[in-house]
Amino acid sequence: MENFVVSARKYRPSNFKSVVGQGHITTTLKNAIKNNHLAQAFLFCGPRGVGKTTCARILAKTINCEHRTADFEACNQCDSCQAFNNNASFNVHELDAASNNSVDDIRNLVEQVRYAPQQGQYKVYIIDEVHMLSTAAFNAFLKTLEEPPKYAIFILATTEKHKIIPTILSRCQIFDFNRIQVNDICEHLKYIAGEEKIEAEEEALRLIATKADGALRDALSIFDLIVTFSAGNKLTYQETISNLHILDYDYYFKVVESLLAGSISNVLLLFDEILKKGFDGHNFIIGLSEHFRDLMVCKDPATVELIQVSDSAKERYLQQSQQANMSFLLSALSLCNQCDIQYKSSKNQRLHVELTLMKLAKLPHAISLAAVAQEETKKKA
Ligand SMILES: Nc1ncnc2c1ncn2[C@@H]1O[C@H](COP(=O)(O)OP(=O)(O)O)[C@@H](O)[C@H]1O
Ligand SMILES: [Mg+2]
Ligand SMILES: [Zn+2]
Incomplete structure (x- = not known):
């Protein structure tokens, strides 16, 4: 059997341009790269599945790219880009604060920050669900966030901005991610259906987009689920409503x-x-x-x-x-x-x-x- 890769992974955007519905963020980030005016600490806020981790990774890849395009995008070809695309880059570190929220976890991270990158210009630290860090962990982190080495960039992500303490908020450049519009999700699904050679009824895609409630990842998971249940390469409205148990x-x-x-x-x-x-x-x-x-x-x-x-x-x-x-x-x-x-x-x-x-x-x-x-x-x- 062919290895099945879920759409959310297969269609992870590889540059800023392919990120859907977050133009205000990708434009600002690109401009910062262009003007060489990049903040060292970012806070990405917004609901689940709207592209926070994706944008953090694209930023990390782009600033380390050896041959950025004229449009300030990653080339996706140089050694550094390829390492990023294969999840093998040493210049990006991800910490999931939901499961690693102790002081020790943060101390480990702070320890790593002391070493300059071997290759490339920047090391990027992505801390997901940062609101889950314990108070002690937060405190252990503050000093590093305050005065990071030149090569270190921190991207903190959270679904619950109100839980972030002011001392962190005031040290970060804050980006608020949008929930993604039904129309935009629908267009994206249409594109993926096309790539996968699936004949999808517009009504079906729209229903999935509505059900996803602004989260593109959810839309892709629902899409996969229904495609798996459907016979052949067709996705119909009738099949979708019966699968999702939605009233016609x-x-x-x-x-x-x-x-x-x-x-x-x-x-x-x-x-x-x-x-x-x-x-x-x-x-x-x-x-x-x-x-x-x-x-x-x-x-x-x-x-x-x-x-x-x-x-x-x-x-x-x-x-x-x-x-x-x-x-x-x-x-x-x-x-x-x-x-x-x-x-x-x-x-x-x-x-x-x-x-x-x-x-x-x-x-x-x-x-x-x-x-x-x-x-x-x-x-x-
Ligand atoms: N704005 C977006 N544009 C394109 N794809 C997206 C977007 N947001 C989410 N996705 C899809 O969902 C997957 C998970 O997104 P992710 O960036 O991890 O979301 P978050 O970190 O906000 O929870 C991505 O791999 C991608 O396939
Ligand atoms: Mg994420
Ligand atoms: Zn590159």
Whole structure:
């Protein structure tokens, strides 16, 4: 069997340019290299899987590269770059503070810092999850961080910036990494699918991107998982929703259709079908709220961009939003919201959701009655 390399490793960016969605950081780092104005201590903050370690390694590689490109990227060819790419460079040291957080671990590191690099210009120390270091370890580290030798660069990374003590914060140049936008993740997945010769439906990739919640690594892991389960080289929307156990958004469209038609029976039957498929009533109501929100956002051309769906799906949202008026959407959102808040304390949760659905189905009628009444009073006045 061919050796399977997970996509997150196989497609680890090899230069600044290929890092997705962190332009503000890669540009600043490149400029610092260009102007020879590199800080000696950095703090990379941000959620998991958005490129902190990746950027730290690229920085280490780039500043040690023997033939940097005109664009201040690593050449990926010189001996130093190759050593980095094979994880064999002596100029980069990684310490995972989550598992090595004692004073001794830091003392070891501080000891190493005393030796200048044999080859290349810089030694880079990456300390991951730096907020996990014990107070004593922090203190043992402070002096080195304060006055590091010229060849040493420290990159501290953390997912929890608020846990970093001020003495460290004030000694570092701070970079805040973004969660990655659904669109950017989607594009990246499309590229990888292309490289892997996998025919992927855009809707499927979008779903994965949404599920990953801003973390590119998670998106790649989910992608691998579903590709493994799928037969052949196809990745379909249907397969993805069943694998991820996500409710097909088609249901929300159907539910709203029935609501607008005022059909209580239809909507109860749909809800029954959803429960039978093993979905949870609470998630359904939250999903329905999001659907109402998306319809509302589609009402105004200025906000249409706020829905993050594929072009074909967007058309469907636009159509349905035309059929629902603003009063309906606002009241519907508020009813769903109440249902969501009270869900946990309800003794009969199924009935609780059903009651909300019944009220929702009566909304269009109630709203039109109210409008008629208003007209009448206007006429009389
Ligand atoms: N911004 C990004 N651009 C491209 N790939 C990324 C990005 N962020 C994460 N990845 C992918 O996820 C993997 C893990 O990223 P990593 O840099 O270790 O994340 P972090 O250190 O922020 O948790 C990388 O090898 C890469 O495949
Ligand atoms: Mg990391
Ligand atoms: Zn090089």
